[in-house]
Amino acid sequence: MGIIFKHASGRASSLLARIRFLRMVEYDITSLKIVVHSDSEELQLGVDESYTLMVSKKNEQSIVGAATIEANTVYGALRGLETFSQLCAFDYLTKSVQIYKAPWYIQDKPRFGYRGLLIDTSRHFLPIDVIKQIIESMSFAKLNVLHWHIVDEQSFPFETPTYPNLWKGAYSRWERYTVEDASEIVRFAKMRGINVMAEVDVPGHAESWGTGYPDLWPSLSCREPLDVTKNFTFDVISGILADMRKIFPFELFHLGGDEVNTDCWKNTTHVKEWLQGRNFTTKDAYKYFVLRAQQIAISKNWTPVNWEETFSSFGKDLDPRTVIQNWLVSDICQKAVAKGFRCIFSNQGYWYLDHLDVPWDKVYNTEPLNGIEDPSLQKLVIGGEVCMWGETADTSVVLQTIWPRAAAAAERMWSTREAVSKGNITLTALPRLHYFRCLLNNRGVPAAPVDNFYARRPPSGPGSCYAQ
Amino acid sequence: MGIIFKHASGRASSLLARIRFLRMVEYDITSLKIVVHSDSEELQLGVDESYTLMVSKKNEQSIVGAATIEANTVYGALRGLETFSQLCAFDYLTKSVQIYKAPWYIQDKPRFGYRGLLIDTSRHFLPIDVIKQIIESMSFAKLNVLHWHIVDEQSFPFETPTYPNLWKGAYSRWERYTVEDASEIVRFAKMRGINVMAEVDVPGHAESWGTGYPDLWPSLSCREPLDVTKNFTFDVISGILADMRKIFPFELFHLGGDEVNTDCWKNTTHVKEWLQGRNFTTKDAYKYFVLRAQQIAISKNWTPVNWEETFSSFGKDLDPRTVIQNWLVSDICQKAVAKGFRCIFSNQGYWYLDHLDVPWDKVYNTEPLNGIEDPSLQKLVIGGEVCMWGETADTSVVLQTIWPRAAAAAERMWSTREAVSKGNITLTALPRLHYFRCLLNNRGVPAAPVDNFYARRPPSGPGSCYAQ
Known part of the structure; x- marks a missing residue:
């Protein structure tokens, strides 16, 4: 109303x-x-x-x-x-x-059941009100999963009652989420038909954990990946997941697993000895870590999601229920579904919204099912996700970096492949996107001009919202 | 609450x-x-x-x-x-x-009774929800006048029941304000202790008026300034002001009067003849126009406000109740108050928010009473105003262009001159401004990083809101 x-x-x-x-x-x-x-x-x-x-x-x-x-x-x-x-x-x-x-x-009805948007609250804290603005705007484009990349190496803003020192890794005592804040986000999203998928990215991207518990760092000079040798590491993961399970009812939980640089494991004496004792390469240790984390998630009745490197590195050992999230390699979903895994498409060259030089039409023309012709394999692609990584997207610019481009991906994920693949999109989709950008503006969402080559650029001069 | x-x-x-x-x-x-x-x-x-x-x-x-x-x-x-x-x-x-x-x-208590922010809804239409976001954010910094520069040469989005074709000059049939919309803005602002001062800028900056009533144009090749020769022109102004009087209860009404380029009056036959018939220079005609518009506003129980060129050009003829708004010349308030006029300080080099290269400290260090030492003359400076001209500030960027810099001016206008003029502001005011920027973010306002040299730039990398 x-x-x-x-x-x-x-x-x-x-x-x-x-x-x-x-x-x-x-x-x-x-x-x-x-x-x-x-x-x-x-x-x-x-x-x-x-x-x-x-x-x-x-x-x-x-x-x-x-x-x-x-x-x-x-x-x-x-x-x-x-x-x-x-x-x-x-x-x-x-x-x-x-x-x-x-x-x-x-x-x-939607073509894909999973139509996501990632937000990153570690590189910049996003206040509750801003996350709600993002969720509300998602509902306008019928996106239905908020992938909440909560913590990363830069900051740990999340309250974990079982390990209460973890959020000492927040940027400040005010840039934090309580359990109640997170529950409120989940409730607010559910009212709009949006699931919240939490991510705890391990073993890389986790330096901030050690601010509260330095034992999680292999050493003071090796602060990530997390210390693979200690049971304490997995106790903490288990504690975080136990606390989060009470907040996030969605069946998927993201365990990260991307960009794991194990170099400093090799240079840390006690880790090196541990590897030798088990006759592990660092790659074996990476696999060991990811699989053990998967079992923790599964024991809490969660289906694990992992970034594609886990599949590329040791796909045959992953739990078969794993959902693989693409970002790096164009045909990874093709390969993953061929092995029976489910997949989420988020190719960085097209659907990473922090890539400011990707214009709307490139976002629109990217098809998650590309190269996958067998209908039974197509079903394993549960959907796609646009990713708003937060290195240079704080509260001041996050919404205008997301919109209007996220709407181009949203239309592709909702509509039939035929509907979004025919005709000259400059004549079909572009006027709709202009209209939708203005609709967002009218609803108070600061969606940026559609036509600017770089995302989130201001208009170059006076004019109508419908023409810029 | x-x-x-x-x-x-x-x-x-x-x-x-x-x-x-x-x-x-x-x-x-x-x-x-x-x-x-x-x-x-x-x-x-x-x-x-x-x-x-x-x-x-x-x-x-x-x-x-x-x-x-x-x-x-x-x-x-x-x-x-x-x-x-x-x-x-x-x-x-x-x-x-x-x-x-x-x-x-x-x-x-505030130092100045008039602490304004100008918005410009002609260069870009700002939806009602966005204007409300701006008003709400003003109240956080205790600003108390929204100067609504409603119409200009590019578009005429405002409903004028007496001359219903005027808003044909809107960018589109959706980029418009109804009488009810404007009343809602005034009500919303009043609930936050904010007056709305409307502006109808004449005789320049008015090309869009002629879309609905081409007779207002001296000719098809001379579309502004408005046709000074016709009673119809003043009938329309009178009609607009009569309609607006029912909406805007504030005692001040802005009649513009800036940047009037009368060149094409001289080249339009019937205007030229009219000038000759009255033995008028174009400057005389400019004065005639402004003074006649002033009388219309005064007849409607409004106190006229005009941009400084009216004072520079024919100050001695202006109605003595006129409030002069500075923008161009540094010492114009000094000169205006010396002649007994009231003045609003908005020097473009410091308080025009569309000047993106003006950093927060330059905004902060600008003193409206500079050069005015006599307390009785100081009283004639009713305050100041930061101006958010809309050429490159649409819905997608308007709030982050306003904030946080507007807060620097707001503090100067509220606090005593002594309080804002002593000490090293990097140690006194800057931490407050950082804190206030994060406070705005927490309240859902996308205020930009404080430290970036250019306004509204995104953060250059990960970090805390309190440090960027």
């Missing part, structure tokens, strides 16, 4: 506007009927997001009865409501909300 | 958090007493914004009774509430809201 009837809100004008609204008949919508068949509110991977939206037209001037949304789940109904809100437009001449081009009969 | 108790809000955690909150005693605040002496809610220039804030300390661990805010008006109480909210901080270890460094006894 707040989104659709923006212009009729506000104390000063509401009564007048509402009366005018009720008097108008041209395409005016006075009621919306929503039918949901299931009363389950469980939100998991593959939840039914399909919906049917009907708006009947009587003649040029009016619609018949109510608009109707029918869905199997509340989450399908939410997607239908989002579509409905985007068909409604305030007409400035009649000052009424009208439905664009009625009648409508829309049967809709 | 929403600002102070952010971490205790949210359905999932609220009960738990609230119980914990009530149990805690260390500096916890459980009640706040507010005493307002006047029941008038009128918000005009010079409204009493003073307040007293008291928080007593019993011992190291607790405060005595309630905190108290006492003020003569609700607007003073609002300023006190803002200060109070900034003394409160969530303590992540005890998970309670604590008052920083109690006890406090604060007697506070």
Whole structure:
């Protein structure tokens, strides 16, 4: 209601506007009927997001009865409501909300069950209000997974009651998330049909852990990867995951596993001796670490997700339930599904939003199923994800770096492959993206101009939102 | 409440958090007493914004009774509430809201009654939600006038019922403000103790008017300044002002008058003849236009504000009630107050926020009373204003171009001249500005890093908000 009837809100004008609204008949919508068949509110991977939206037209001037949304789940109904809100437009001449081009009969469902956006709260802390702004904006593009890369080498902002010194690795005593904050994020996201997938990236990308527990560092000069030799390391991982399990109900949990540089393990005496004692190469130790972490996640009833290096390095040893997340190599999903693994597509050359030189059309034209023709293998690609790494994206610029480009990927992941692959996208998709950018702006989201070659650049001069 | 108790809000955690909150005693605040002496809610220039804030300390661990805010008006109480909210901080270890460094006894009032921010909705349309975000953020820095430069040569987004074709000059049929939208902005601002000063800039900067009424253009090749020869021109101005008078209760109304290039008047036959008939130079005609517009504003019980060129060009003929707004010449306020005019300081070299190369310290060190030593003349400087011109500041970047630099000017305008002029500001003001930038971020405002030489640049690498 707040989104659709923006212009009729506000104390000063509401009564007048509402009366005018009720008097108008041209395409005016006075009621919306929503039918949901299931009363389950469980939100998991593959939840039914399909919906049917009907708006009947009587003649040029009016619609018949109510608009109707029918869905199997509340989450399908939410997607239908989002579509409905985007068909409604305030007409400035009649000052009424009208439905664009009625009648409508829309049967809709997503192509992929996993349509993600990664945020990184370690390189820069993102306040709760900002994470909520991001989640809210995701719902406008029907994205449905917030991949929360919570901690990394730079900072550990997260409260872990079992190991309460860990968040001493936060940038400051104010740049932190409590357990209650995280629960509130999960609740806020669920209300919008969005799952939150937490990530604890091990054994690399973990230097900040040692601020609270220096024993996790192999030595003062070797602060990551985490010390593979100590049970304490895995006790801490187990403690973190036990604490997080109470917060994050989503079945997927991300264990990272990327960019593990094991050089300094070799140069640390007690690690070196441990490796020799087990007759391990450092690669063996990397595998040992990842697999042991996987078992911890699995013991907590989580399905592990790992970055693609784990698959490239020792794919045959990974738990078969593992979901592989691509970032580096173009055809890794192709290879992973061929081995029976599920895969998430996030190729850095196209879907890493911190790559500011990737324009909207390159984002749009990237197909997660590229090179995968067998329908049974295609099903193993659960979806894709755009990644907003935080090195140069803090609160001041994060939303305009995400939008509008994330919307290009969102359309590809939602719509059929045929629909997004035909025609001249400058004539088909671009006007939609311009329109959607302005829609985000109207909803208070600072989406950047579509046309600028570099992402998040300001407009170069005066002009309409619809043309920049 | 929403600002102070952010971490205790949210359905999932609220009960738990609230119980914990009530149990805690260390500096916890459980009640706040507010005493307002006047029941008038009128918000005009010079409204009493003073307040007293008291928080007593019993011992190291607790405060005595309630905190108290006492003020003569609700607007003073609002300023006190803002200060109070900034003394409160969530303590992540005890998970309670604590008052920083109690006890406090604060007697506070602003140095200037006019502390403005200009927004420009002609070069880029700013949606209602975005204008509200700007207003909300202004209240955090105790700014109290939103100078709404509504229309200009590029677009005319404003509804004028008396001349309904004017907003045909909008960029598009969606980039418009209805009368109700504008009233909602005024209401929203008033709730935060902020007046809205509308601007209708004449006779230059008005090309967009002619899209709806081409008669306002001297000719198709001379589209501004407005046609000085026709009564219709002044009828339209009168109509716009009559419509706006119902929306904007603030006593000041801005008539522009800047950058009037009269060259094409001379080249337009009927204008040239009109000038000759009256024995007018183009400068005489410019004066004639401005003075006639002033009389229209005055007839509607408005005090006219004009940009400084009107004073430089024909200051002795201006209505003595005119408020002169500086932008171009450093000592224009000095000259204007010497002639008995009131003045608003907005020197472009320091307080134009679209000048991205002006760093925070240059903004901070600029003193509106510079060169004005006589206390009776100082009183004529009613305040200052930072100006966010919109050529390259649309929804995607407007807030991070305003903040944090606007806060540097806000502190100068609020605090005593002595307080902001002593010591090494890198040690005094800069830490406050860093803190305030993070406070804005925490409240969901995308204020940019303080230290970057160019405004609104992203951070150059990972780091804490308090250090970038």
